[in-house]
Amino acid sequence: MKSETATAAPTRARQVTPGGIIAHVCVVLAAAVFAVPLVYAVFSALKPNDQIFSVPPTLIGDEVRWSNFVEVFQFGPFWTYIGNSFFVAIAGTILVVVVSSTSGYAFGRLRWRGRDVVFLLFLATLMVPQEVVVVPMFQLMQWLGWVNTPQSLILPFAFTAFGTFLLRQFMRGIPYELEEAARVDGAGAVRTFLTIIVPLSRSAMAVLTVFTFISFWNSYLWPLIVVNDYGYLGTLPIGLATFAGQFGTRWDLQMAASVISMVPTALIVILLQKHLVKGIATAGIAGR
Structure with missing residues (x-):
């Protein structure tokens, strides 16, 4: 039975x-x-330049030009753009995850006077659009002497309220009994954070990792303002704009470069897909 x-x-x-x-x-x-x-976009990257805007539009051109993907790297310092984007995106993502996880733990798990007021003020920065703060941020970079330096592309966006809010909400859903048991065993706040909170928050950190990496990877306005030497510190979004020149736009190469630029973000989403789905499903569940 x-x-x-x-x-x-x-x-x-x-x-x-x-x-x-x-x-x-x-x-x-x-x-x-x-x-x-x-x-x-993929099929347009394989077309000749004069057939990108053909009328009527066609998916496949008269000629399949795989050479467009090779010519992209001959058009300008495209390898430099890729290397700079990887460096900025990876370094910025690591810094954001570290800062957001520690601040999320402080706001969500530790008890201290004025915690909620400070968190609300910190959260209010989300209402300020980036276009409003670029001028004072650029002035700050000038005062520090950081214009046209790698740190100017990373540090201004390392302390984001979004990542702190995301991890705080997730950490508040972790049972407090686990933390109390660790403290009974003699673990302090730092050890509890590293051995209990961080392993249990991997899914939420994966969500933050993907969002942050894509944000740094696709950032265009701030690098355009703070970087003077594009051949030295230019990133991929700036590199894509270089295909539009004085004598016209190489749309075929621009589409090929765009397809290449999409590959890293697609790979990171695929690699973190398991944690990403779990993190999105549970990140908004708050505890006590």
Whole structure:
């Protein structure tokens, strides 16, 4: 009798319902809609430049030019742009995750006077758009002598309220009994943070890692302002703009460069997909 019940439960779980079919169809349609621009970009990168805006538009040109991806690296210092973007994105992501995890622990788990007031003030910075603060930030970089330096591309965005808020909300969902048990065993705040809170917050950190890496990787306005020598510190978004010159725009090379620039962000999403889905599903659940 027990075996029949045990085998019947999985069978009922696999039953296909109309709601499930509709949900899957909607997901597939949404994925197709979002994939159309990417597919068109890939095929446009393989076209000759004079066929990018052909009328009527075509998906595949008269000639498939794989050489566009090679010519991208001959057009300018594209390897420099890629290396600078990797350095800024990786260093900035590591710094943001470290700062956000420690501040999220301080705001979410530790008890100290004025904690909620300081957190609200910190959170209020999210309402200030980047375009408003670029002028005072540039003046600060001039005062520090950091204009056209790598630290000017990383440090101004290392202390973000978004990452702190995300990890604080996740950490508040971790049972306090685990922390109390560690303190009974003699662990202090730092050891509790490193041995209990950080391992349990890996999913939320993966979400923050992906969002932060993409943000640094795609940043255009701030590098355009604070960098003077693009051949030395230019990043990929700035490099993409160099294909538009005085005598026209090489749209074929720009599309090929855009496809190349999408590869790292796609890979990091694929590699962290498991933690990303779990982190997004649980990051907004707050504890006591």
